[in-house]
Amino acid sequence: MAATQPERSRDRDRTQGEILEVATREFAEHGYSGARVDEIAERTRTTKRMLYYYFGSKEGLFVAVLEQAYAAIRAAEQTVDVDHLDPVAAIRALAELTFDHHEAHPDFIRLVSIENIHRGEHMAESLAAINAPAVERIERILRAGREAGVFRADVDAVDLHMLISSYCVFRVANRHTWQALFDRDLLAADRRDGYRTMLGDVVVAYLTG
Amino acid sequence: MAATQPERSRDRDRTQGEILEVATREFAEHGYSGARVDEIAERTRTTKRMLYYYFGSKEGLFVAVLEQAYAAIRAAEQTVDVDHLDPVAAIRALAELTFDHHEAHPDFIRLVSIENIHRGEHMAESLAAINAPAVERIERILRAGREAGVFRADVDAVDLHMLISSYCVFRVANRHTWQALFDRDLLAADRRDGYRTMLGDVVVAYLTG
DNA sequence: GCCATAATGTACGAACTAGTACGTTACATA
DNA sequence: TATGTAACGTACTAGTTCGTACATTATGGC
Numbered sequence: 001m002a003a004t005q006p007e008r009s010r011d012r013d014r015t016q017g018e019i020l021e022v023a024t025r026e027f028a029e030h031g032y033s034g035a036r037v038d039e040i041a042e043r044t045r046t047t048k049r050m051l052y053y054y055f056g057s058k059e060g061l062f063v064a065v066l067e068q069a070y071a072a073i074r075a076a077e078q079t080v081d082v083d084h085l086d087p088v089a090a091i092r093a094l095a096e097l098t099f100d101h102h103e104a105h106p107d108f109i110r111l112v113s114i115e116n117i118h119r120g121e122h123m124a125e126s127l128a129a130i131n132a133p134a135v136e137r138i139e140r141i142l143r144a145g146r147e148a149g150v151f152r153a154d155v156d157a158v159d160l161h162m163l164i165s166s167y168c169v170f171r172v173a174n175r176h177t178w179q180a181l182f183d184r185d186l187l188a189a190d191r192r193d194g195y196r197t198m199l200g201d202v203v204v205a206y207l208t209g
Numbered sequence: 210m211a212a213t214q215p216e217r218s219r220d221r222d223r224t225q226g227e228i229l230e231v232a233t234r235e236f237a238e239h240g241y242s243g244a245r246v247d248e249i250a251e252r253t254r255t256t257k258r259m260l261y262y263y264f265g266s267k268e269g270l271f272v273a274v275l276e277q278a279y280a281a282i283r284a285a286e287q288t289v290d291v292d293h294l295d296p297v298a299a300i301r302a303l304a305e306l307t308f309d310h311h312e313a314h315p316d317f318i319r320l321v322s323i324e325n326i327h328r329g330e331h332m333a334e335s336l337a338a339i340n341a342p343a344v345e346r347i348e349r350i351l352r353a354g355r356e357a358g359v360f361r362a363d364v365d366a367v368d369l370h371m372l373i374s375s376y377c378v379f380r381v382a383n384r385h386t387w388q389a390l391f392d393r394d395l396l397a398a399d400r401r402d403g404y405r406t407m408l409g410d411v412v413v414a415y416l417t418g
Numbered sequence: 419g420c421c422a423t424a425a426t427g428t429a430c431g432a433a434c435t436a437g438t439a440c441g442t443t444a445c446a447t448a
Numbered sequence: 449t450a451t452g453t454a455a456c457g458t459a460c461t462a463g464t465t466c467g468t469a470c471a472t473t474a475t476g477g478c
Binding site for chain 2: 030031032033034110112113114115116117118119120121123127128131135158159161162163165166167169170171173174175176177178179180181182183184186195198201202204205206208209
Protein backbone atom coordinates (compact mmCIF):
# COMPACT_ATOMS: atom_id res chain seq x y z
CA MET A 1 0.00 0.00 0.00
CA ALA A 2 1.35 3.31 -1.10
CA ALA A 3 -1.79 5.04 0.10
CA THR A 4 -0.47 6.30 3.41
CA GLN A 5 3.02 7.38 2.55
CA PRO A 6 4.51 9.92 4.91
CA GLU A 7 3.47 13.29 3.57
CA ARG A 8 6.15 14.86 1.48
CA SER A 9 6.82 18.56 1.41
CA ARG A 10 7.84 18.17 -2.24
CA ASP A 11 5.35 16.30 -4.34
CA ARG A 12 5.30 16.87 -8.07
CA ASP A 13 1.88 15.35 -8.67
CA ARG A 14 0.18 17.02 -5.77
CA THR A 15 1.58 20.44 -6.65
CA GLN A 16 0.68 20.14 -10.33
CA GLY A 17 -2.77 18.85 -9.46
CA GLU A 18 -3.42 21.66 -7.05
CA ILE A 19 -2.34 24.29 -9.59
CA LEU A 20 -4.56 22.73 -12.26
CA GLU A 21 -7.53 22.61 -9.94
CA VAL A 22 -7.24 26.24 -8.91
CA ALA A 23 -6.45 27.36 -12.47
CA THR A 24 -9.53 25.58 -13.81
CA ARG A 25 -11.74 27.60 -11.49
CA GLU A 26 -9.94 30.89 -12.22
CA PHE A 27 -10.07 30.51 -16.01
CA ALA A 28 -13.70 29.35 -15.96
CA GLU A 29 -14.57 32.27 -13.71
CA HIS A 30 -12.89 35.13 -15.56
CA GLY A 31 -12.00 33.92 -19.05
CA TYR A 32 -8.49 33.55 -20.39
CA SER A 33 -7.49 37.23 -20.41
CA GLY A 34 -9.42 37.96 -17.23
CA ALA A 35 -7.74 35.17 -15.27
CA ARG A 36 -4.79 36.33 -13.15
CA VAL A 37 -1.70 34.21 -12.76
CA ASP A 38 -0.95 35.85 -9.41
CA GLU A 39 -4.43 35.04 -8.20
CA ILE A 40 -4.06 31.37 -9.17
CA ALA A 41 -0.72 31.16 -7.39
CA GLU A 42 -2.15 32.92 -4.36
CA ARG A 43 -4.87 30.31 -3.90
CA THR A 44 -2.39 27.46 -4.12
CA ARG A 45 -0.18 26.19 -1.34
CA THR A 46 2.74 26.80 -3.70
CA THR A 47 3.97 29.90 -5.53
CA LYS A 48 3.86 31.48 -8.97
CA ARG A 49 7.36 30.24 -9.55
CA MET A 50 6.13 26.63 -9.57
CA LEU A 51 3.31 27.43 -11.94
CA TYR A 52 5.89 28.58 -14.48
CA TYR A 53 8.19 25.73 -13.54
CA TYR A 54 5.61 23.13 -14.48
CA PHE A 55 3.49 24.80 -17.16
CA GLY A 56 5.86 27.31 -18.75
CA SER A 57 3.40 30.14 -19.27
CA LYS A 58 -0.14 31.29 -18.68
CA GLU A 59 -1.01 29.86 -22.07
CA GLY A 60 0.65 26.53 -21.26
CA LEU A 61 -1.37 26.35 -18.08
CA PHE A 62 -4.60 27.02 -19.95
CA VAL A 63 -3.81 24.27 -22.45
CA ALA A 64 -3.26 21.85 -19.57
CA VAL A 65 -6.50 22.94 -17.92
CA LEU A 66 -8.49 22.38 -21.12
CA GLU A 67 -6.93 19.00 -21.74
CA GLN A 68 -7.65 17.79 -18.25
CA ALA A 69 -11.22 19.10 -18.36
CA TYR A 70 -12.04 17.25 -21.59
CA ALA A 71 -10.41 14.06 -20.33
CA ALA A 72 -12.38 14.17 -17.08
CA ILE A 73 -15.72 14.76 -18.75
CA ARG A 74 -15.31 11.99 -21.31
CA ALA A 75 -14.04 9.54 -18.71
CA ALA A 76 -17.18 10.10 -16.67
CA GLU A 77 -19.37 9.63 -19.74
CA GLN A 78 -17.92 6.26 -20.61
CA THR A 79 -19.11 4.65 -17.42
CA VAL A 80 -22.64 4.60 -18.80
CA ASP A 81 -23.87 1.75 -21.00
CA VAL A 82 -26.83 2.26 -23.31
CA ASP A 83 -26.05 -0.36 -25.95
CA HIS A 84 -28.35 -3.02 -24.58
CA LEU A 85 -31.45 -0.85 -25.01
CA ASP A 86 -33.58 -0.76 -28.16
CA PRO A 87 -32.56 2.09 -30.47
CA VAL A 88 -35.29 4.56 -29.55
CA ALA A 89 -34.80 4.05 -25.83
CA ALA A 90 -31.03 4.08 -26.28
CA ILE A 91 -30.86 7.41 -28.08
CA ARG A 92 -33.26 8.97 -25.63
CA ALA A 93 -31.22 7.67 -22.71
CA LEU A 94 -28.02 8.99 -24.30
CA ALA A 95 -29.53 12.42 -24.92
CA GLU A 96 -30.85 12.65 -21.39
CA LEU A 97 -27.55 11.52 -19.91
CA THR A 98 -25.76 14.19 -21.92
CA PHE A 99 -28.29 16.66 -20.62
CA ASP A 100 -27.60 15.78 -16.98
CA HIS A 101 -23.92 15.68 -17.60
CA HIS A 102 -23.78 19.21 -18.93
CA GLU A 103 -25.90 20.55 -16.14
CA ALA A 104 -23.51 18.99 -13.64
CA HIS A 105 -20.40 20.56 -15.17
CA PRO A 106 -20.99 24.24 -15.89
CA ASP A 107 -17.30 25.10 -15.44
CA PHE A 108 -16.41 22.76 -18.27
CA ILE A 109 -18.91 24.46 -20.55
CA ARG A 110 -17.55 27.86 -19.60
CA LEU A 111 -14.04 26.70 -20.50
CA VAL A 112 -15.25 25.50 -23.89
CA SER A 113 -16.99 28.83 -24.54
CA ILE A 114 -13.83 30.68 -23.57
CA GLU A 115 -11.74 28.50 -25.84
CA ASN A 116 -14.07 29.22 -28.74
CA ILE A 117 -13.75 32.95 -28.13
CA HIS A 118 -10.04 32.34 -28.65
CA ARG A 119 -10.72 30.40 -31.84
CA GLY A 120 -9.70 27.02 -30.44
CA GLU A 121 -6.04 27.91 -30.56
CA HIS A 122 -5.29 26.05 -27.33
CA MET A 123 -6.85 22.73 -28.31
CA ALA A 124 -4.33 19.89 -28.03
CA GLU A 125 -4.16 17.26 -30.76
CA SER A 126 -4.86 14.54 -28.24
CA LEU A 127 -8.39 15.78 -27.61
CA ALA A 128 -9.77 14.32 -30.85
CA ALA A 129 -8.89 10.81 -29.72
CA ILE A 130 -10.45 11.39 -26.32
CA ASN A 131 -13.74 12.46 -27.89
CA ALA A 132 -14.05 9.87 -30.65
CA PRO A 133 -15.84 7.28 -28.46
CA ALA A 134 -18.76 9.66 -27.91
CA VAL A 135 -19.48 9.68 -31.64
CA GLU A 136 -18.88 5.97 -32.06
CA ARG A 137 -21.50 5.26 -29.46
CA ILE A 138 -24.07 7.33 -31.32
CA GLU A 139 -23.02 5.65 -34.54
CA ARG A 140 -23.82 2.22 -33.08
CA ILE A 141 -27.27 3.31 -31.95
CA LEU A 142 -28.04 4.95 -35.29
CA ARG A 143 -27.00 1.80 -37.15
CA ALA A 144 -29.20 -0.37 -34.97
CA GLY A 145 -32.12 1.99 -35.48
CA ARG A 146 -31.68 2.02 -39.24
CA GLU A 147 -31.47 -1.76 -39.38
CA ALA A 148 -34.61 -2.03 -37.29
CA GLY A 149 -36.30 0.33 -39.71
CA VAL A 150 -37.30 2.84 -37.05
CA PHE A 151 -34.78 5.63 -37.82
CA ARG A 152 -34.48 7.72 -40.95
CA ALA A 153 -31.38 6.71 -42.88
CA ASP A 154 -29.77 10.07 -43.68
CA VAL A 155 -28.62 11.11 -40.23
CA ASP A 156 -24.93 11.46 -39.51
CA ALA A 157 -23.62 10.61 -36.04
CA VAL A 158 -21.52 13.77 -35.65
CA ASP A 159 -24.46 15.94 -36.68
CA LEU A 160 -26.81 14.22 -34.26
CA HIS A 161 -24.20 14.71 -31.57
CA MET A 162 -24.24 18.39 -32.45
CA LEU A 163 -28.02 18.57 -32.16
CA ILE A 164 -27.88 17.06 -28.69
CA SER A 165 -24.85 19.07 -27.59
CA SER A 166 -26.24 22.35 -28.83
CA TYR A 167 -29.37 22.02 -26.74
CA CYS A 168 -27.50 20.92 -23.61
CA VAL A 169 -24.72 23.47 -23.96
CA PHE A 170 -26.97 26.42 -24.77
CA ARG A 171 -29.06 25.89 -21.70
CA VAL A 172 -26.00 26.21 -19.49
CA ALA A 173 -23.81 28.55 -21.52
CA ASN A 174 -26.42 31.15 -22.47
CA ARG A 175 -28.33 31.03 -19.25
CA HIS A 176 -27.55 34.58 -18.22
CA THR A 177 -28.46 36.47 -21.37
CA TRP A 178 -31.58 34.32 -21.71
CA GLN A 179 -32.60 35.24 -18.20
CA ALA A 180 -32.15 38.93 -19.00
CA LEU A 181 -34.03 38.77 -22.29
CA PHE A 182 -36.92 36.46 -21.43
CA ASP A 183 -36.96 36.43 -17.65
CA ARG A 184 -36.65 32.68 -17.57
CA ASP A 185 -34.05 30.68 -15.68
CA LEU A 186 -33.08 27.79 -17.95
CA LEU A 187 -31.53 25.99 -14.98
CA ALA A 188 -34.47 26.34 -12.59
CA ALA A 189 -34.88 23.05 -10.75
CA ASP A 190 -38.60 22.81 -11.40
CA ARG A 191 -38.13 23.03 -15.14
CA ARG A 192 -35.30 20.55 -15.42
CA ASP A 193 -37.42 17.46 -16.02
CA GLY A 194 -39.45 19.29 -18.63
CA TYR A 195 -36.35 20.36 -20.54
CA ARG A 196 -34.87 16.89 -20.33
CA THR A 197 -38.03 15.28 -21.72
CA MET A 198 -38.25 17.94 -24.41
CA LEU A 199 -34.76 17.08 -25.63
CA GLY A 200 -35.62 13.37 -25.77
CA ASP A 201 -38.82 14.16 -27.66
CA VAL A 202 -36.96 16.35 -30.14
CA VAL A 203 -34.31 13.75 -30.88
CA VAL A 204 -36.72 10.83 -31.16
CA ALA A 205 -39.21 12.78 -33.26
CA TYR A 206 -36.46 13.82 -35.66
CA LEU A 207 -35.03 10.31 -36.02
CA THR A 208 -38.34 8.53 -36.36
CA GLY A 209 -40.21 11.26 -38.26
CA MET B 210 -32.49 67.66 -47.31
CA ALA B 211 -30.04 67.36 -44.48
CA ALA B 212 -28.20 64.61 -46.30
CA THR B 213 -25.32 66.64 -47.63
CA GLN B 214 -24.53 68.95 -44.78
CA PRO B 215 -21.05 70.43 -44.85
CA GLU B 216 -18.85 68.00 -42.98
CA ARG B 217 -18.31 69.01 -39.42
CA SER B 218 -15.08 68.47 -37.57
CA ARG B 219 -17.14 67.98 -34.40
CA ASP B 220 -19.99 65.57 -34.81
CA ARG B 221 -21.37 63.83 -31.75
CA ASP B 222 -23.23 61.09 -33.63
CA ARG B 223 -20.45 60.29 -36.01
CA THR B 224 -17.84 60.11 -33.25
CA GLN B 225 -20.02 57.93 -31.03
CA GLY B 226 -20.94 55.70 -33.95
CA GLU B 227 -17.35 55.25 -34.98
CA ILE B 228 -16.28 54.37 -31.45
CA LEU B 229 -19.13 51.85 -31.14
CA GLU B 230 -18.29 50.26 -34.45
CA VAL B 231 -14.62 49.80 -33.64
CA ALA B 232 -15.37 48.71 -30.06
CA THR B 233 -17.80 46.06 -31.28
CA ARG B 234 -15.08 44.47 -33.35
CA GLU B 235 -12.47 44.72 -30.58
CA PHE B 236 -14.71 43.20 -27.89
CA ALA B 237 -15.95 40.45 -30.22
CA GLU B 238 -12.39 39.69 -31.20
CA HIS B 239 -10.72 39.51 -27.79
CA GLY B 240 -13.43 39.26 -25.16
CA TYR B 241 -14.14 41.86 -22.51
CA SER B 242 -10.90 41.56 -20.54
CA GLY B 243 -8.83 40.94 -23.64
CA ALA B 244 -10.13 44.03 -25.42
CA ARG B 245 -7.87 47.08 -25.13
CA VAL B 246 -9.25 50.57 -24.72
CA ASP B 247 -6.12 52.08 -26.26
CA GLU B 248 -6.47 49.80 -29.26
CA ILE B 249 -10.08 50.87 -29.80
CA ALA B 250 -9.12 54.53 -29.59
CA GLU B 251 -6.19 53.97 -31.91
CA ARG B 252 -8.42 52.61 -34.66
CA THR B 253 -10.81 55.53 -34.39
CA ARG B 254 -10.37 58.94 -35.96
CA THR B 255 -10.78 60.36 -32.45
CA THR B 256 -8.95 59.73 -29.18
CA LYS B 257 -9.31 57.74 -25.98
CA ARG B 258 -10.41 60.91 -24.29
CA MET B 259 -13.65 60.93 -26.31
CA LEU B 260 -14.33 57.32 -25.54
CA TYR B 261 -14.40 58.18 -21.84
CA TYR B 262 -16.23 61.42 -22.55
CA TYR B 263 -19.14 59.59 -24.15
CA PHE B 264 -19.17 56.17 -22.48
CA GLY B 265 -17.60 56.82 -19.09
CA SER B 266 -15.62 53.61 -18.78
CA LYS B 267 -14.60 50.44 -20.54
CA GLU B 268 -17.59 48.76 -18.94
CA GLY B 269 -19.93 51.54 -20.07
CA LEU B 270 -18.65 51.15 -23.59
CA PHE B 271 -19.26 47.41 -23.51
CA VAL B 272 -22.82 47.93 -22.30
CA ALA B 273 -23.43 50.31 -25.19
CA VAL B 274 -21.91 47.84 -27.65
CA LEU B 275 -24.15 45.02 -26.42
CA GLU B 276 -27.25 47.17 -26.52
CA GLN B 277 -26.60 48.33 -30.04
CA ALA B 278 -25.80 44.80 -31.22
CA TYR B 279 -29.08 43.38 -29.90
CA ALA B 280 -31.05 46.29 -31.34
CA ALA B 281 -29.48 45.86 -34.76
CA ILE B 282 -30.07 42.14 -34.93
CA ARG B 283 -33.72 42.33 -33.90
CA ALA B 284 -34.42 45.23 -36.24
CA ALA B 285 -33.14 43.19 -39.15
CA GLU B 286 -35.26 40.22 -38.11
CA GLN B 287 -38.48 42.17 -38.05
CA THR B 288 -38.35 42.94 -41.73
CA VAL B 289 -39.36 39.38 -42.48
CA ASP B 290 -43.00 38.32 -42.56
CA VAL B 291 -43.96 34.69 -42.09
CA ASP B 292 -47.48 35.13 -40.74
CA HIS B 293 -49.26 34.54 -44.04
CA LEU B 294 -47.84 31.01 -44.39
CA ASP B 295 -49.52 27.89 -43.01
CA PRO B 296 -48.16 26.97 -39.56
CA VAL B 297 -45.78 24.20 -40.65
CA ALA B 298 -44.30 26.27 -43.44
CA ALA B 299 -44.19 29.32 -41.19
CA ILE B 300 -42.25 27.70 -38.39
CA ARG B 301 -39.84 26.12 -40.85
CA ALA B 302 -39.33 29.45 -42.55
CA LEU B 303 -38.75 31.15 -39.22
CA ALA B 304 -36.23 28.54 -38.12
CA GLU B 305 -34.36 28.75 -41.39
CA LEU B 306 -34.33 32.53 -41.31
CA THR B 307 -32.91 32.43 -37.80
CA PHE B 308 -30.32 30.00 -39.08
CA ASP B 309 -29.20 32.32 -41.88
CA HIS B 310 -29.31 35.29 -39.58
CA HIS B 311 -26.94 33.76 -37.07
CA GLU B 312 -24.53 32.64 -39.73
CA ALA B 313 -24.44 36.19 -41.06
CA HIS B 314 -23.64 37.75 -37.68
CA PRO B 315 -20.86 35.80 -35.97
CA ASP B 316 -19.63 38.89 -34.11
CA PHE B 317 -22.99 39.25 -32.43
CA ILE B 318 -22.86 35.64 -31.26
CA ARG B 319 -19.36 36.13 -29.93
CA LEU B 320 -20.53 39.15 -27.95
CA VAL B 321 -23.36 37.13 -26.44
CA SER B 322 -20.95 34.34 -25.49
CA ILE B 323 -18.63 36.86 -23.89
CA GLU B 324 -21.48 38.44 -21.98
CA ASN B 325 -22.50 35.03 -20.64
CA ILE B 326 -18.96 34.40 -19.45
CA HIS B 327 -19.45 37.57 -17.43
CA ARG B 328 -22.77 36.31 -16.10
CA GLY B 329 -24.91 38.79 -18.02
CA GLU B 330 -23.94 41.62 -15.74
CA HIS B 331 -23.85 44.15 -18.58
CA MET B 332 -27.33 43.45 -19.95
CA ALA B 333 -29.43 46.61 -20.02
CA GLU B 334 -33.06 46.50 -18.92
CA SER B 335 -34.17 47.76 -22.31
CA LEU B 336 -33.08 44.59 -24.05
CA ALA B 337 -36.05 42.56 -22.85
CA ALA B 338 -38.45 44.88 -24.69
CA ILE B 339 -36.37 44.70 -27.84
CA ASN B 340 -36.48 40.91 -27.87
CA ALA B 341 -40.12 40.36 -26.95
CA PRO B 342 -41.39 40.50 -30.57
CA ALA B 343 -39.29 37.47 -31.51
CA VAL B 344 -41.20 35.33 -29.00
CA GLU B 345 -44.55 36.85 -29.89
CA ARG B 346 -44.06 35.87 -33.48
CA ILE B 347 -43.41 32.26 -32.52
CA GLU B 348 -46.40 32.39 -30.21
CA ARG B 349 -48.67 33.36 -33.11
CA ILE B 350 -47.44 30.52 -35.28
CA LEU B 351 -47.78 28.00 -32.45
CA ARG B 352 -51.34 29.12 -31.78
CA ALA B 353 -52.28 28.81 -35.42
CA GLY B 354 -50.72 25.34 -35.56
CA ARG B 355 -52.57 24.19 -32.47
CA GLU B 356 -55.87 25.50 -33.75
CA ALA B 357 -55.30 23.74 -37.06
CA GLY B 358 -54.62 20.56 -35.09
CA VAL B 359 -51.19 19.99 -36.63
CA PHE B 360 -48.99 20.96 -33.65
CA ARG B 361 -48.73 19.33 -30.26
CA ALA B 362 -50.34 21.50 -27.63
CA ASP B 363 -47.73 21.51 -24.86
CA VAL B 364 -45.01 23.56 -26.48
CA ASP B 365 -44.04 26.92 -25.03
CA ALA B 366 -42.92 29.72 -27.36
CA VAL B 367 -39.85 30.68 -25.33
CA ASP B 368 -38.74 27.06 -25.16
CA LEU B 369 -39.17 26.56 -28.88
CA HIS B 370 -37.20 29.73 -29.42
CA MET B 371 -34.48 28.17 -27.29
CA LEU B 372 -34.47 24.98 -29.35
CA ILE B 373 -34.00 26.98 -32.54
CA SER B 374 -31.48 29.40 -31.05
CA SER B 375 -29.39 26.68 -29.46
CA TYR B 376 -28.86 24.92 -32.78
CA CYS B 377 -28.10 28.13 -34.66
CA VAL B 378 -25.87 29.59 -31.97
CA PHE B 379 -23.91 26.41 -31.30
CA ARG B 380 -22.97 26.01 -34.92
CA VAL B 381 -21.34 29.43 -34.94
CA ALA B 382 -20.19 29.76 -31.33
CA ASN B 383 -18.64 26.33 -30.89
CA ARG B 384 -17.27 26.00 -34.34
CA HIS B 385 -13.63 25.99 -33.31
CA THR B 386 -13.67 23.35 -30.60
CA TRP B 387 -15.93 21.20 -32.78
CA GLN B 388 -13.44 21.44 -35.60
CA ALA B 389 -10.63 20.37 -33.29
CA LEU B 390 -12.59 17.47 -31.78
CA PHE B 391 -14.37 16.06 -34.82
CA ASP B 392 -12.48 17.55 -37.74
CA ARG B 393 -15.64 19.01 -39.15
CA ASP B 394 -16.21 22.64 -40.11
CA LEU B 395 -19.77 23.46 -39.05
CA LEU B 396 -19.70 26.55 -41.26
CA ALA B 397 -18.42 24.88 -44.42
CA ALA B 398 -20.36 26.30 -47.36
CA ASP B 399 -21.18 22.91 -48.85
CA ARG B 400 -22.84 21.75 -45.64
CA ARG B 401 -24.89 24.85 -45.01
CA ASP B 402 -28.01 23.74 -46.87
CA GLY B 403 -27.91 20.39 -45.14
CA TYR B 404 -27.71 21.95 -41.70
CA ARG B 405 -30.49 24.40 -42.52
CA THR B 406 -32.80 21.62 -43.69
CA MET B 407 -31.89 19.51 -40.67
CA LEU B 408 -32.99 22.29 -38.33
CA GLY B 409 -36.31 22.66 -40.17
CA ASP B 410 -36.83 18.90 -40.00
CA VAL B 411 -36.05 18.81 -36.29
CA VAL B 412 -38.46 21.61 -35.43
CA VAL B 413 -41.29 20.36 -37.62
CA ALA B 414 -40.87 16.74 -36.47
CA TYR B 415 -40.97 17.82 -32.85
CA LEU B 416 -44.05 20.01 -33.26
CA THR B 417 -46.02 17.57 -35.38
CA GLY B 418 -44.79 14.35 -33.77
C1' DG C 419 -18.96 89.56 -33.50
C1' DC C 420 -19.34 87.53 -28.83
C1' DC C 421 -20.03 84.04 -25.63
C1' DA C 422 -21.39 79.76 -23.35
C1' DT C 423 -20.54 75.25 -23.82
C1' DA C 424 -20.07 70.95 -26.18
C1' DA C 425 -16.46 68.55 -28.24
C1' DT C 426 -11.74 67.49 -28.58
C1' DG C 427 -6.44 66.65 -27.96
C1' DT C 428 -2.10 65.88 -25.12
C1' DA C 429 0.41 64.11 -21.74
C1' DC C 430 0.78 61.62 -17.87
C1' DG C 431 0.37 58.47 -13.72
C1' DA C 432 -0.80 54.80 -10.54
C1' DA C 433 -1.75 50.21 -10.41
C1' DC C 434 -1.41 46.05 -12.36
C1' DT C 435 0.59 41.77 -14.65
C1' DA C 436 3.20 38.20 -16.92
C1' DG C 437 7.38 36.53 -16.45
C1' DT C 438 12.31 35.85 -14.44
C1' DA C 439 17.01 36.10 -11.98
C1' DC C 440 18.90 34.23 -8.28
C1' DG C 441 19.31 31.68 -4.32
C1' DT C 442 17.76 27.74 -1.24
C1' DT C 443 16.21 23.12 0.41
C1' DA C 444 14.39 18.38 0.41
C1' DC C 445 15.11 13.90 -1.38
C1' DA C 446 16.80 9.78 -3.83
C1' DT C 447 20.80 7.22 -4.61
C1' DA C 448 25.12 5.51 -3.83
C1' DT D 449 26.76 10.43 5.02
C1' DA D 450 27.93 12.75 0.80
C1' DT D 451 26.04 14.62 -3.46
C1' DG D 452 23.51 15.73 -7.68
C1' DT D 453 19.24 17.29 -8.89
C1' DA D 454 14.37 18.15 -8.72
C1' DA D 455 11.41 21.14 -6.30
C1' DC D 456 10.71 25.34 -4.31
C1' DG D 457 10.65 30.63 -2.47
C1' DT D 458 11.70 35.70 -2.73
C1' DA D 459 12.09 39.70 -4.77
C1' DC D 460 12.10 42.13 -8.65
C1' DT D 461 11.30 44.28 -13.49
C1' DA D 462 9.82 45.75 -17.89
C1' DG D 463 5.93 46.64 -20.11
C1' DT D 464 1.15 47.34 -20.11
C1' DT D 465 -3.50 49.34 -19.18
C1' DC D 466 -7.32 51.94 -17.51
C1' DG D 467 -8.30 56.26 -16.47
C1' DT D 468 -7.71 61.51 -15.85
C1' DA D 469 -5.91 66.49 -15.24
C1' DC D 470 -5.49 70.19 -17.94
C1' DA D 471 -5.58 72.86 -21.95
C1' DT D 472 -7.86 74.04 -26.37
C1' DT D 473 -11.09 74.79 -30.20
C1' DA D 474 -15.32 74.59 -32.93
C1' DT D 475 -20.19 75.74 -33.07
C1' DG D 476 -24.81 77.52 -32.49
C1' DG D 477 -27.61 81.17 -30.39
C1' DC D 478 -27.97 86.02 -29.47
